[in-house]
Amino acid sequence: MLGFFMKLSPAARIAAVILLVYVAVALSGPLWAPYSFNAVLTGGPFEPPSTAHLLGTDNLGRDVLSRVVYGSRPVLAMALSATGLATLVGAALALPLVLQGGLADEIGMRILEILASVPPLVLALLLISGLGNGNILIVLAVAFLFAPRIARVVRAAAMAVVVEDYVTAALTRGEAMWSIAVREMLPNVAGTILVEFAIRCGFAVVFIGALGFLGFGAAPPAPEWGLMINEGRANINASLWPVLAPAAAMAVLVVAINLFTEGLARAIGDAPGTAP
Amino acid sequence: MLRLVVTRTAFALVSLVIVSALIFWCVEWLPGDAASRILGRDATPEVLALLRHKLHLDLPGPVRYLQWLGGAVRGDFGTSLAANQPVLDYVWSRAANTTELAGFVLLLYTPLSIGLGIWTAVSRGRAVDHVASILVILGMCVPEFVVGIVLIVIFAMTLHWFPPLALIDRAHSIGSVLSMLFLPAMTLTIAMTAYAVRMMRENLIEVLDSGYVQMARLKGLPRWRVLVRHALHSALGPALNVTALNIAWLMGGIIVVETVFSFPGLGRLLIDAIDLKDVPVVLAVSLLLTVVYIFCNLLADIAVLLLNPKLRHAG
Numbered sequence: 001m002l003g004f005f006m007k008l009s010p011a012a013r014i015a016a017v018i019l020l021v022y023v024a025v026a027l028s029g030p031l032w033a034p035y036s037f038n039a040v041l042t043g044g045p046f047e048p049p050s051t052a053h054l055l056g057t058d059n060l061g062r063d064v065l066s067r068v069v070y071g072s073r074p075v076l077a078m079a080l081s082a083t084g085l086a087t088l089v090g091a092a093l094a095l096p097l098v099l100q101g102g103l104a105d106e107i108g109m110r111i112l113e114i115l116a117s118v119p120p121l122v123l124a125l126l127l128i129s130g131l132g133n134g135n136i137l138i139v140l141a142v143a144f145l146f147a148p149r150i151a152r153v154v155r156a157a158a159m160a161v162v163v164e165d166y167v168t169a170a171l172t173r174g175e176a177m178w179s180i181a182v183r184e185m186l187p188n189v190a191g192t193i194l195v196e197f198a199i200r201c202g203f204a205v206v207f208i209g210a211l212g213f214l215g216f217g218a219a220p221p222a223p224e225w226g227l228m229i230n231e232g233r234a235n236i237n238a239s240l241w242p243v244l245a246p247a248a249a250m251a252v253l254v255v256a257i258n259l260f261t262e263g264l265a266r267a268i269g270d271a272p273g274t275a276p
Numbered sequence: 277m278l279r280l281v282v283t284r285t286a287f288a289l290v291s292l293v294i295v296s297a298l299i300f301w302c303v304e305w306l307p308g309d310a311a312s313r314i315l316g317r318d319a320t321p322e323v324l325a326l327l328r329h330k331l332h333l334d335l336p337g338p339v340r341y342l343q344w345l346g347g348a349v350r351g352d353f354g355t356s357l358a359a360n361q362p363v364l365d366y367v368w369s370r371a372a373n374t375t376e377l378a379g380f381v382l383l384l385y386t387p388l389s390i391g392l393g394i395w396t397a398v399s400r401g402r403a404v405d406h407v408a409s410i411l412v413i414l415g416m417c418v419p420e421f422v423v424g425i426v427l428i429v430i431f432a433m434t435l436h437w438f439p440p441l442a443l444i445d446r447a448h449s450i451g452s453v454l455s456m457l458f459l460p461a462m463t464l465t466i467a468m469t470a471y472a473v474r475m476m477r478e479n480l481i482e483v484l485d486s487g488y489v490q491m492a493r494l495k496g497l498p499r500w501r502v503l504v505r506h507a508l509h510s511a512l513g514p515a516l517n518v519t520a521l522n523i524a525w526l527m528g529g530i531i532v533v534e535t536v537f538s539f540p541g542l543g544r545l546l547i548d549a550i551d552l553k554d555v556p557v558v559l560a561v562s563l564l565l566t567v568v569y570i571f572c573n574l575l576a577d578i579a580v581l582l583l584n585p586k587l588r589h590a591g
Contacts, residue, residue: 117292236429
């Protein structure tokens with residue numbers, strides 16, 4: 001673990017530390033946050049930063065710092081679970097297809113391509129407005145959008161592995177498909193999957209934030225950063241803090257994820273994807 | 277080559293039809309149907325049934341999908357439930373606004389990304405390159421709505437150079453339209469340019485290190501000539517590819533940025549129509565955005581095919 005950390009570039013090491021801080025804040029926040037996220041009138045509305053309210057208060061006199069701290073919980077939980085689910089599904093679809101080859105692979109690949117040709121935000125908005133905007137539904141919607149895109153990346157990596165002798169040997173031995181996929185191929189595409197997972201985590205944070213900002217994410221008074229930015233926007237003339245604090249929290253998180261991903265990719269020896 | 281392009285195009289069309297069915301199916305889930313929305317809560321079951329019949333809502337889903345698709349192909353998207361006018365007229369004026377915005381974005385994006393891409397590649401390892409790479413990371417990572425709000429805080433609220441909202445329907449002169457468009461256009465340009473600069477830089481560096489560029493340099497050709505004649509030529513494919521992908525990305529970007537600046541374009545229309553459960557408008561806008569998205573992804577693929585000599589002569 002420590003050895004791997006030392007292999008990272010300095011920028012990626014700083015990013016890793018920042019990410020650990022975010023995780024620590026999300027886990028321990030409720031223990032030390034000065035106020036509850038929805039306690040109103042902890043001070044007057046739009047108070048500037050003070051010792052009582054380090055990041056000021058919002059229009060309802062809620063403590064901005066506490067809300068930003070609590071807000072790290074849904075964003076991390078949702079981004080990680082959506083990306084994790086999408087990666088799991090993507091890999092589980094791609095590896096058997098590549099092993100199978102032939103017509104099954106061709107058809108599967110085409111279906112994945114079609115699913116990946118929907119503008120993600122448009123489909124997410126339609127899905128959420130139809131199904132409802134519970135956190136679990138948002139996670140499922142994001143996973144549904146990401147899974148085919150991840151599957152394509154995993155498939156491309158697996159194509160290079162499937163022609164290796166050890167896979168041919170396993171096939172000749174008559175091993176079961178799942179066993180070859182998991183024991184022979186997975187270890188050799190794990191690096192690609194890990195990097196893809198990390199890249200997508202960054203996308204997921206932005207994507208879920210955008211849904212909250214557009215009013216398609218968590219409902220008020222949830223301490224969700226995108227939602228907080230949208231709510232604070234209406235009163236931006238009265239105070240900048242309710243907008244800038246969650247915006248900065250989100251921006252730093254995404255930048256840290258991306259820097260860490262680049263370092264990770266370089267340490268594993270795999271170029272990071274550059275397409276949006 | 278031609279065969280590859282034709283297959284890709286045909287496949288894009290098939291994808292479009294399937295995706296349009298997916299969109300239609302999603303919109304079906306919107307709570308309450310059009311008839312109950314038009315008539316309100318007090319409608320009697322008889323009147324509801326009558327209107328459902330008139331609107332063909334009593335037909336099965338697949339039949340209605342085919343009717344809708346048939347209309348859409350002929351440019352008939354039905355009547356907006358909220359505005360009570362043909363969807364097409366309604367969508368068209370918003371699409372014109374969004375096209376203006378996108379045009380302005382491309383006007384800023386093209387010179388910026390080419391200029392910065394070349395500059396960072398030739399000054400690799402120097403201070404300019406390091407500063408640029410930090411800006412590129414920021415531009416790529418920071419969400420559009422955060423960038424937009426920061427631009428509003430700096431350029432509208434503090435410096436008062438540009439208006440904070442882009443309500444271009446109320447603008448009267450070209451000057452005021454341009455000043456309203458500037459901040460939203462800049463927000464979109466920042467994200468797109470960041471991707472393009474990164475891509476151009478990586479590609480140019482690869483080309484600049486290649487044998488034939490070294491050769492041209494050793495022949496004693498002037499630096500700018502090597503750059504323009506040899507290096508830029510091979511960077512063209514990747515640049516077109518990333519630009520097409522960027523325009524495809526815009527189909528989501530405009531939804532967010534138009535909301536930030538209250539810009540009366542397609543993205544904002546989609547959000548408003550979903551709020552109002554205006555099904556025909558939701559369908560029309562979603563389909564329009566999907567068409568552009570799929571078309572741009574197709575162009576990106578073709579750009580790679582056309583400009584890669586190995587693939588150009590295949591198939």
